[in-house]
Amino acid sequence: MNRSQPSLPFPVGTRVRVAQQVRVADKHWVTYVTGTVEAGSIRPLGGMEMGSKAAYSYQPTLRLRLDDGEITSIVIDEQTQIETLDTVPQSRSS
Numbered sequence: 001m002n003r004s005q006p007s008l009p010f011p012v013g014t015r016v017r018v019a020q021q022v023r024v025a026d027k028h029w030v031t032y033v034t035g036t037v038e039a040g041s042i043r044p045l046g047g048m049e050m051g052s053k054a055a056y057s058y059q060p061t062l063r064l065r066l067d068d069g070e071i072t073s074i075v076i077d078e079q080t081q082i083e084t085l086d087t088v089p090q091s092r093s094s
Helices: 046-055
Strands: 015-023 027-044 058-066 071-075 082-088
Touching: 015 058, 027 071
Parallel strands: none
Antiparallel strands: 015 027, 015 082, 027 058, 058 071
16 A cells, blocks of 8 residues: 655744643643754654554654754654744745
């Protein structure tokens, strides 16, 4: 089965705030991260051990550059909330 991968709605340079719920046993809390989108991708889930399942199971991922310069990747699930803060205009080549 060959499915096309969906694209992410956040262009490079968009500043976002991501909120994700973390749950451990009966406790849960929300974590926040703010940064600038460097890339968005749809990564295959699993690997060699999953065999052909990795060919059709994907997880959307955002790569962000945080304010201190750190680069982090965030897997987006159905509970993830993403707020767009602003967009850096792309320079035009003449």
